[in-house]
Amino acid sequence: MVGQQCFEVVAGMQWVSSxxxxxxxESPVHSLDPRTRLLFxxxxxxxxxxADSPLEVSIVSIVVVSLAIVAKIAKRLVRxxxxxxxxxxxxxxxxxxxxxxxxYSIVLAIRFIAIVGGTxxxxxxxxxxxxxxxxxxxRLPQDMVFAFVTxxxxxPVLMLDATQIMDAQKSRGLEMQxxxxxxxxxxxxxxxxxxxVTAVIRSGELAEAMESRxxxxxxxxxxxxxxxxxxxxxxxxxxxxxxxxxxxxxxxVIAPIG
Amino acid sequence: xxxxxxxxxxxFTYMGTSRPAARNVNLEIGEGEIxxxxxxxxxGKSTVLKSLNGLIPHLYSGSREGTVxxxxxxxxxxxxxxxxxxxxxxxxxxxxxxxxxSVERDVAFALENLGFPRDEIRRRVDWALDLxxxxxxxxxxxxxxxxxxxxxxxxxxxxxMTPKVLILDEPTSLLDPLTAxxxxxxxxxxxxxxxxxxxxxxxxxxxxxxxxxxIIVMDRGTVAMDGSPREVLARKEALTIGVGVPTVTRLYGLxxxxxxxxxxxxxxxxxxxxxxxRLVP
Numbered sequence: 001m002v003g004q005q006c007f008e009v010v011a012g013m014q015w016v017s018s019x020x021x022x023x024x025x026e027s028p029v030h031s032l033d034p035r036t037r038l039l040f041x042x043x044x045x046x047x048x049x050x051a052d053s054p055l056e057v058s059i060v061s062i063v064v065v066s067l068a069i070v071a072k073i074a075k076r077l078v079r080x081x082x083x084x085x086x087x088x089x090x091x092x093x094x095x096x097x098x099x100x101x102x103x104y105s106i107v108l109a110i111r112f113i114a115i116v117g118g119t120x121x122x123x124x125x126x127x128x129x130x131x132x133x134x135x136x137x138x139r140l141p142q143d144m145v146f147a148f149v150t151x152x153x154x155x156p157v158l159m160l161d162a163t164q165i166m167d168a169q170k171s172r173g174l175e176m177q178x179x180x181x182x183x184x185x186x187x188x189x190x191x192x193x194x195x196x197v198t199a200v201i202r203s204g205e206l207a208e209a210m211e212s213r214x215x216x217x218x219x220x221x222x223x224x225x226x227x228x229x230x231x232x233x234x235x236x237x238x239x240x241x242x243x244x245x246x247x248x249x250x251x252x253v254i255a256p257i258g
Numbered sequence: 259x260x261x262x263x264x265x266x267x268x269x270f271t272y273m274g275t276s277r278p279a280a281r282n283v284n285l286e287i288g289e290g291e292i293x294x295x296x297x298x299x300x301x302g303k304s305t306v307l308k309s310l311n312g313l314i315p316h317l318y319s320g321s322r323e324g325t326v327x328x329x330x331x332x333x334x335x336x337x338x339x340x341x342x343x344x345x346x347x348x349x350x351x352x353x354x355x356x357x358x359x360s361v362e363r364d365v366a367f368a369l370e371n372l373g374f375p376r377d378e379i380r381r382r383v384d385w386a387l388d389l390x391x392x393x394x395x396x397x398x399x400x401x402x403x404x405x406x407x408x409x410x411x412x413x414x415x416x417x418x419m420t421p422k423v424l425i426l427d428e429p430t431s432l433l434d435p436l437t438a439x440x441x442x443x444x445x446x447x448x449x450x451x452x453x454x455x456x457x458x459x460x461x462x463x464x465x466x467x468x469x470x471x472x473i474i475v476m477d478r479g480t481v482a483m484d485g486s487p488r489e490v491l492a493r494k495e496a497l498t499i500g501v502g503v504p505t506v507t508r509l510y511g512l513x514x515x516x517x518x519x520x521x522x523x524x525x526x527x528x529x530x531x532x533x534x535x536r537l538v539p
Contacts, residue, residue, distance in 0.1 A: 127359070129358075129359045129360065129363070132359075146357075149357065149358065149359070150357060152359075153356075153357060153358070153400070156401040157353060157401070205349060205351065206354050206355075206357075207317065208308075208313055208317065208349065209349055209354055209355035209357075210357070211312075211313060211316070211317055211338045211339075211342070212311055212313065212338070212342050212346075212347040212349075212355075212416070213342060213355070213357075213367050213368040213415060213419075214338075214339035214342045214343070214368045214371040214372050214419070215371050216339070216371065217337070217339030217340075217342075217371050217372050217373070218371070218372060218373035221370045221371050221372075221373055222369075222370050222373050222374055222376060222379065223366075223370050223376070223379075224363055224366040224369075224370065224376065224379050224380065224383065225363075
C-alpha cells in the first residue's frame with residue numbers, strides 16, 4: 001500500500017518534471033538558432049507585460065500556444081502549465097482579496113501564464129548544449145558557464161544517487177510516506193545527508209578530472225562548435241521584431257485601456 | 259636512453275595527516291613500457307599517480323621531498339595543464355570525468371581548454387573516437403551510455419591531448435568480466451599502435467598481468483617489489499602484501515610447493531596447461 005503510494009508520488013513528480021526537460025526533436029522552431037528563439041521569448045515577455053486587457057493577454061497566450069504547436073511541444077507545455085495554473089489561480093484570488101477589480105486580477109493571472117509559457121517555450125526547445133553556447137555568446141565568464149553545464153549534466157547522476165540512497169535507507173526500515181506533513185519532511189533527512197556527502201565527494205573528483213583535462217589553461221577556450229545565424233534565422237527574427245512593433249503599436253496606441 | 263618518468267627519493271605527506279602517504283619512492287619508467295602499479299588500499303599508489311600528473315602538489319597541499327620528473331620537466335614546477343598534455347589521467351569512475359552533454363563535446367573538452375583551433379579539435383576528436391571505436395556514439399549523452407562505453411569516452415578524452423603516458427586508475431573495477439577483457443585488449447592495442455607508455459593501477463591482475471612488461475608493488479608508502487610480472491607475482495611476498503595474484507600463478511605456486519617442476523611462472527591458463535602437459539608422459 002505504502003509502496004503503491006510512493007510509486008504514485010514519484011510517477012506524478014516525473015510527469016510534472018518531464019514538462020520542464022528538453023528532449024531532442026525536429027521542428028521548424030527547434031531548427032532555428034537558439035538566439036532567435038531567445039528573441040521570441042523576450043518579445044513575448046515584453047508583449048505580456050504591455051498587454052493590459054483580457055483580450056490582449058489572451059492574444060499573447062494564443063501566440064504562445066500556437067508557437068508550441070508549431071514546435072510540437074504543445075502537450076509538454078500543457079504539463080508545465082498545469083503546474084503554473086495553480087499559481088495563476090492564487091494570483092487571481094489574492095488580488096481579489098486585497099480589493100483589486102476582477103478584470104485586473106484576471107489580466108494578472110493570464111499574464112503570469114503567458115510569461116511562464118513564453119519562457120518555457122524557449123527552455124523546452126533549447127538543448128543544454130545550445131544554452132551553453134548562448135551563454136558563451138553573451139560573454140559570460142567561463143567558470144559560470146561551466147558551473148551551469150555541470151549542474152545540468154549531473155542532474156540524472158544525482159537522481160540516481162538519490163534513488164539508491166532512498167532504497168538503502170528504506171531497506172534499513174526508513175518509512176518515507178508515514179506520519180504528518182512535518183514528519184514526512186523530517187523523513188527526508190536520512191536521504192539528504194548522504195546525498196550531500198556523496199555530492200561533495202563527487203565534486204572533489206570532478207575538480208581532479210577538470211585539472212587533468214587542462215581546465216583554465218588559456219583565458220579564452222576555443223570550442224568545437226559555434227553558433228551560426230543563417231538567412232532564415234535572420235529573416236524569422238526580423239519578421240518577429242516587425243510583428244512585435246505592430247502589436248506594441250496596437251496595444252499601446254490603438255487600444256489603450258482607459 | 260633517458261627514462262620518461264623519474265621519481266627520486268620522493269615523499270609526500272598530505273596536509274592534516276602525520277603519516278607520509280609516500281615514503282622515499284624511487285621509480286624509473288621508460289618509454290613504451292606497460293607498467294602495473296599494485297598494492298593494498300592505502301599503500302600510496304594514488305599518491306604516486308597524482309604526483310605524476312601534478313595534482314600533487316598543485317591541487318593537494320602537504321609536505322613534499324624529492325623530485326618527480328616527467329619527460330624532462332619537474333612536475334612541481336610545471337602547470338597542471340602543461341603536465342596534462344604529457345600525462346593523460348583516466349580516473350576510476352568515468353562518470354565523474356565526463357563533463358559535457360555529448361560524447362564528442364566531452365572528448366573535445368581538453369582541446370577547447372587548451373585553445374586549439376576548431377579544425378584541429380575536429381580532427382583530433384574524430385581520431386580519438388575512431389581509435390576507441392566509439393565514433394557512432396559521438397552525439398550520445400553521457401547518461402545514455404553503458405559503463406564500458408563511458409570508460410572509453412574517458413580514455414578518448416585524454417588521448418585527444420596525445421599524451422606520452424596514459425595512466426589508468428583501476429580501469430576494470432566497474433566493468434563486467436567481458437567488458438574488462440575488452441578493455442585490457444584495447445589498452446594493449448593502444449600501446450602497440452601509439453607506442454604510448456601505460457601505467458595501470460589494478461587489484462585483479464588475472465587479465466592485466468599478461469600484457470604488462472613490468473609490475474611495481476607498493477606497500478605502506480614505499481616500493482616493495484619491482485620486476486617482470488612472472489618474477490614478481492611468483493614470489494611469496496606478493497600474496498602476503500595483498501596483491502591480486504592471478505589464480506593461475508597461485509596454482510603454480512601450490513604445485514611447485516608440492517615438488518612439481520613446472521619451469522617459469524605462468525600468467526595465463528594455457529601456459530600452465532602446457533607445462534603440466536609436458537610433465538605428464
